[in-house]
Amino acid sequence: MVYKLVYENLKHRPVRTLLSSLAIGLGVTMMLALVGVGEGMLEDQANRARGVGADLVVRAPGSSVVGMGSLSMNQKILDYVRARPHVTLATPIGIHSTGGVSSIMGINYDEFAAMSGGFRFREGGKFTAPDDVIIDDLYAREKKLKVGSVLHTMNRDWRVSGIFASGKLARVMIPLTVLQELASANGKITMIYVKLDNPANTQAVIDAMKQDLPEYPIYAMEELIKQFSVNNLPELKAFIGVVVSLAVLFGFLVVFLAMYTAVLERTREIGILKALGAGPGYVLGILLRETVLLAIIGSLCGIAMSYGTRWLIATFIPASMVQAIVYSWWPIASLITLAGAVLGVLYPALKAARQDALDSLSYD
Amino acid sequence: MAIIEIDNLRKTFRSGDVDVHALRGVNLVVQKGEFLAVVGRSGSGKSTLFHILGGLTPPTSGTIKIDGQSLTSLDEAGRTRLRRNSVGFVFQKYNLLPTLTVRDNIDIARDIAGRSEPWDATFLEVLELLGIAQKLDRKPRQLSGGEQQRVAIARAIVNQPAILLADEPTGNLDTENSNMVLDLLRHLNKKTGQTVLMITHDPEAAAFADRTVQMRDGELHGA
Numbered sequence: 001m002v003y004k005l006v007y008e009n010l011k012h013r014p015v016r017t018l019l020s021s022l023a024i025g026l027g028v029t030m031m032l033a034l035v036g037v038g039e040g041m042l043e044d045q046a047n048r049a050r051g052v053g054a055d056l057v058v059r060a061p062g063s064s065v066v067g068m069g070s071l072s073m074n075q076k077i078l079d080y081v082r083a084r085p086h087v088t089l090a091t092p093i094g095i096h097s098t099g100g101v102s103s104i105m106g107i108n109y110d111e112f113a114a115m116s117g118g119f120r121f122r123e124g125g126k127f128t129a130p131d132d133v134i135i136d137d138l139y140a141r142e143k144k145l146k147v148g149s150v151l152h153t154m155n156r157d158w159r160v161s162g163i164f165a166s167g168k169l170a171r172v173m174i175p176l177t178v179l180q181e182l183a184s185a186n187g188k189i190t191m192i193y194v195k196l197d198n199p200a201n202t203q204a205v206i207d208a209m210k211q212d213l214p215e216y217p218i219y220a221m222e223e224l225i226k227q228f229s230v231n232n233l234p235e236l237k238a239f240i241g242v243v244v245s246l247a248v249l250f251g252f253l254v255v256f257l258a259m260y261t262a263v264l265e266r267t268r269e270i271g272i273l274k275a276l277g278a279g280p281g282y283v284l285g286i287l288l289r290e291t292v293l294l295a296i297i298g299s300l301c302g303i304a305m306s307y308g309t310r311w312l313i314a315t316f317i318p319a320s321m322v323q324a325i326v327y328s329w330w331p332i333a334s335l336i337t338l339a340g341a342v343l344g345v346l347y348p349a350l351k352a353a354r355q356d357a358l359d360s361l362s363y364d
Numbered sequence: 365m366a367i368i369e370i371d372n373l374r375k376t377f378r379s380g381d382v383d384v385h386a387l388r389g390v391n392l393v394v395q396k397g398e399f400l401a402v403v404g405r406s407g408s409g410k411s412t413l414f415h416i417l418g419g420l421t422p423p424t425s426g427t428i429k430i431d432g433q434s435l436t437s438l439d440e441a442g443r444t445r446l447r448r449n450s451v452g453f454v455f456q457k458y459n460l461l462p463t464l465t466v467r468d469n470i471d472i473a474r475d476i477a478g479r480s481e482p483w484d485a486t487f488l489e490v491l492e493l494l495g496i497a498q499k500l501d502r503k504p505r506q507l508s509g510g511e512q513q514r515v516a517i518a519r520a521i522v523n524q525p526a527i528l529l530a531d532e533p534t535g536n537l538d539t540e541n542s543n544m545v546l547d548l549l550r551h552l553n554k555k556t557g558q559t560v561l562m563i564t565h566d567p568e569a570a571a572f573a574d575r576t577v578q579m580r581d582g583e584l585h586g587a
């Protein structure tokens with residue numbers, strides 16, 4: 001019976017209900033989009049790392065696990081690595097940051113292609129001239145580039161010679177030697193990807209290498225990929241915390257305002273209910289249920305809108321960002337929003353519950 | 365058997381710096397099954413008496429009993445229980461919930477009283493009598509004033525209250541609709557034995573009751 005009243009109340013003010021739900025939903029979308037981008041980008045990084053086809057990686061001393069790194073490793077290590085038993089292929093790469101989160105990667109094309117199972121070119125092919133660059137399809141789409149287009153980075157113009165299917169670690173690649181030259185880092189590399197005769201030997205090879213290269217972080221690729229997790233990104237975790245707090249505040253404010261006006265508007269009706277013998281609990285229950293319903297509708301709107309943000313990201317900035325749909329966060333984001341909403345209704349509901357029946361009845 | 369016993373009931377409102385003595389020692393006994401009219405000028409204290417009887421406000425002093433239960437010592441929760449179980453209110457302004465249908469307006473009174481069983485045959489007859497049995501799915505704004513007041517009467521008696529309090533129930537109605545509502549109140553009173561107290565300042569309306577008492581400056585005459 002109470003639900004009928006709640007439902008009719010929500011229906012009675014459709015615009016208020018719609019706007020409140022959308023506003024509540026915005027908080028849910030904020031959380032889902034952020035968590036989704038975090039997860040999506042990590043997953044994308046992991047997939048691209050997997051796409052290299054290596055069994056293990058040797059990184060420069062002092063480099064972080066998930067960071068991009070720089071040209072700080074002596075290329076001579078390569079000869080040592082290549083001479084290890086079980087190693088069938090070892091290829092160096094160089095990474096040069098071009099500002100922000102974007103970077104350009106230098107490869108030995110033939111080795112890298114062999115290790116990763118070959119590039120699948122959508123258009124064009126490998127570099128033929130020193131100022132050639134190959135890019136992946138997402139980058140091409142985001143930057144609206146075609147084969148033959150000019151790409152300006154590292155203070156010079158490059159010609160796009162090929163566009164390959166994404167999933168090969170980097171989005172923008174040039175020959176390693178060209179990169180070293182430009183960065184004034186001849187003989188320096190960022191890391192070495194290693195392929196073994198049998199992946200089962202990975203741990204044994206790592207253990208042996210660590211004896212000789214105690215300073216060098218050496219990871220099995222599988223282990224490295226496991227590190228691509230939100231838990232290893234304290235900044236992202238903190239940011240999610242901030243957005244969660246904002247969403248709670250948002251839900252609180254929206255519901256506070258919406259329900260406060262609703263209580264004022266319904267002073268007389270609350271008086272009628274009290275004259276019929278409704279106690280404070282009954283009145284409180286009505287407003288609480290209305291709020292829970294608003295929060296549920298809002299959460300559904302928010303979930304729907306998170307597909308909207310995903311579409312926007314995939315359409316306009318596919319190379320810079322990926323948003324995953326993180327189902328496990330649907331209930332979390334909804335409950336967080338609900339908590340804010342319930343906090344928001346407390347004051348209006350208590351005000352309504354305490355209202356004097358006679359005063360309310362004579363209110364016009 | 366007396367269903368209402370009021371002895372030396374007083375109610376004083378504090379309005380700014382002055383005390384308004386709305387009730388100055390009211391004495392009244394109402395028998396079960398009686399239909400009583402309370403007449404008197406505006407401001408004489410009639411509504412105040414009903415509000416106390418109906419548990420909407422506490423008395424200042426005196427004793428008051430409904431169906432043997434004393435109201436003098438009731439706290440807010442006790443008055444809420446009284447409104448829920450023992451009293452039915454009919455107001456001049458109908459006071460239906462605008463978003464609910466007739467059926468739901470009646471049912472919410474039952475829900476508040478914690479009852480959920482379907483309407484019994486007697487109540488269905490009452491709905492027929494009130495002429496609203498065919499309009500249960502309408503919203504209040506789709507009904508005439510007379511119809512709305514008849515819905516309010518149905519709602520007021522759905523929980524079989526000990527007393528029905530009607531405060532100028534015909535104040536907003538034309539003669540035809542007034543007579544219909546008054547006729548129905550009398551009919552209900554005779555048919556079901558429902559005790560009815562009605563405020564009016566119309567002598568013709570008072571004539572529908574078994575007995576009339578006069579409120580004058582917070583005192584009841586002819587009781």
Ligand SMILES: Nc1ncnc2c1ncn2[C@@H]1O[C@H](COP(=O)(O)OP(=O)(O)O)[C@@H](O)[C@H]1O
Nearest residue numbers: 377379384386405406407408409410411412413
């Ligand atoms: N809540 C209140 N505060 C102050 N004075 C009130 C209040 N309610 C009623 N009164 C005063 O009490 C007196 C009786 O009012 P009321 O019972 O409404 O009279 P009636 O219903 O006979 O017209 C009036 O003088 C009125 O102004």
Ligand SMILES: [Mg+2]
Nearest residue numbers: 407410411412
């Ligand atoms: Mg009055």
